[in-house]
Amino acid sequence: xxxxxxxxxxxxxQLAAYVVTESFEKLPEATVRAAxxxxxxxxxxxxxxxxxxxxARVRALIAHRRAPDEATIIGTPLxxxxxxxALANGTASHALDYDDLNQSLSGHPxxxxxxxxxxxxxxxxxxxAALLAAFVAGVEIEAKLGRALNPAHYEIGWHATAxxxxxxxxxxxxxxxxxxxxRTANALAIAASMASGIKANxxxxxxxxxxxxxxxxxxEAALLAEAGFTGNPRALEHGDGFxxxxxxxxxPAWELTTAGLGAPHDLVDPGIGVKRFPACASTHQxxxxxxALAEEHAIDAKxxxxxxxxxxYMAPHQLIYDQAETGLQGKxxxxxxxxxxxxxxxxxxxxxxxARVRRxxxxxxxxxxxxxxxxxxxxxxxxxxRFTEVAIRLDDGRRLERRVRQAKGQPxxxxxxxxxxxxxxxxxxxxxPRERAESVLATVQALETAPDVGGxxxxxxxxx
Numbered sequence: 175x176x177x178x179x180x181x182x183x184x185x186x187x188q189l190a191a192y193v194v195t196e197s198f199e200k201l202p203e204a205t206v207r208a209a210x211x212x213x214x215x216x217x218x219x220x221x222x223x224x225x226x227x228x229x230a231r232v233r234a235l236i237a238h239r240r241a242p243d244e245a246t247i248i249g250t251p252l253x254x255x256x257x258x259x260a261l262a263n264g265t266a267s268h269a270l271d272y273d274d275l276n277q278s279l280s281g282h283p284x285x286x287x288x289x290x291x292x293x294x295x296x297x298x299x300x301x302x303a304a305l306l307a308a309f310v311a312g313v314e315i316e317a318k319l320g321r322a323l324n325p326a327h328y329e330i331g332w333h334a335t336a337x338x339x340x341x342x343x344x345x346x347x348x349x350x351x352x353x354x355x356x357r358t359a360n361a362l363a364i365a366a367s368m369a370s371g372i373k374a375n376x377x378x379x380x381x382x383x384x385x386x387x388x389x390x391x392x393x394e395a396a397l398l399a400e401a402g403f404t405g406n407p408r409a410l411e412h413g414d415g416f417x418x419x420x421x422x423x424x425x426p427a428w429e430l431t432t433a434g435l436g437a438p439h440d441l442v443d444p445g446i447g448v449k450r451f452p453a454c455a456s457t458h459q460x461x462x463x464x465x466a467l468a469e470e471h472a473i474d475a476k477x478x479x480x481x482x483x484x485x486x487y488m489a490p491h492q493l494i495y496d497q498a499e500t501g502l503q504g505k506x507x508x509x510x511x512x513x514x515x516x517x518x519x520x521x522x523x524x525x526x527x528x529a530r531v532r533r534x535x536x537x538x539x540x541x542x543x544x545x546x547x548x549x550x551x552x553x554x555x556x557x558x559x560r561f562t563e564v565a566i567r568l569d570d571g572r573r574l575e576r577r578v579r580q581a582k583g584q585p586x587x588x589x590x591x592x593x594x595x596x597x598x599x600x601x602x603x604x605x606x607p608r609e610r611a612e613s614v615l616a617t618v619q620a621l622e623t624a625p626d627v628g629g630x631x632x633x634x635x636x637x638x
Contacts, residue, residue, distance in 0.1 A: 224249025286339030302624030336371025343392020363405025
């Protein structure tokens with residue numbers, strides 16, 4: 175059983191019509207600026223993530239493949255096929271869990287889309303303006319799908335960054351290939367059969383792999399569609415379609431997907447959140463509160479008797495480790511994040527090194543941190559006013575409290591351009607010399623003027 179949409183077009187056909195008609199010339203300046211910022215942040219975290227063991231393991235998998243010299247594997251001297259570059263770069267981009275966020279998607283919007291678009295754009299010799307249009311279209315598709323499917327889709331265990339990101343990657347790839355509306359619809363329908371990624375694998379190599387897999391599958395879906403491969407244009411709303419299988423038993427509100435495509439773009443409203451800490455976003459409000467209290471009251475971690483963190487009902491679905499043993503687990507452990515924040519007074523890349531997680535001081539402090547669902551945050555209705563409340567009890571009897579509604583870096587309290595640039599340079603320094611990083615920054619800031627994004631991609635190589 176299928177449902178008819180206005181004008182007889184399916185949801186996928188309406189999405190495809192938007193992708194085909196989107197263009198750089200139509201993009202408002204606010205959208206272009208938001209896209210540039212998102213691309214810069216994503217390139218930075220991809221460079222930083224490229225040196226992580228997770229990224230190296232994926233590169234080892236594809237190293238033996240005889241592949242065409244089509245696209246750059248970021249942060250390395252290697253080149254490979256567009257599909258394998260998307261897999262490797264997508265995995266690296268999410269390896270640190272330092273990449274941006276979007277409320278509609280309930281996940282990380284830029285990484286699956288840019289990993290696909292930049293790899294394919296390099297092969298296609300696409301202009302910077304074409305890359306921006308493809309990126310905007312891809313983020314718009316995945317985010318608007320999120321509006322229809324979430325929070326139920328995320329609540330039942332799907333990793334929306336991957337399961338919805340594959341649609342964004344397919345849309346961006348179809349745009350760069352110049353596919354017709356019919357073939358773009360086929361690409362999106364094919365992507366529906368490729369969507370995967372479960373939250374049970376958070377805190378392992380699989381979580382960043384989800385992004386690489388989504389980026390690769392998005393490209394493959396578009397390339398198959400270009401070759402004439404078909405899919406059901408009603409693959410979303412069909413009785414046995416994506417909505418039925420991934421919608422938690424309720425009919426998704428498809429009108430939230432198809433209404434207002436590009437007006438405004440999700441990149442602008444609700445916007446993109448940039449992470450200050452390389453850890454799960456559900457820790458960020460608590461980290462802001464903890465670091466503020468530690469500074470204001472000169473807290474000595476040895477004096478901490480107990481810490482209580484009242485969180486949204488969604489947080490326990492993400493923060494699944496009470497006692498972290500590895501750096502990846504630490505990113506999804508409220509006790510670890512709070513403990514290391516109190517001990518180190520900062521939470522950066524160094525705090526998720528294996529040696530730091532295993533040190534006796536932080537292992538001893540973790541059991542003193544308790545996370546619980548705050549009574550005011552126990553239902554879906556609380557999501558628009560989500561907050562985290564931290565209470566720290568000290569051995570002198572004091573009880574210090576702080577409630578944070580908006581973590582710094584989120585759309586309501588965004589990073590300044592200077593703060594974003596600082597984060598980019600901190601990340602890029604893991605791989606690139608400062609002069610090369612400055613060239614990447616300058617190119618992204620004027621991306622629409624670039625005649626060929628291959629130049630940008632080659633700057634991201636570790637070849638000097």
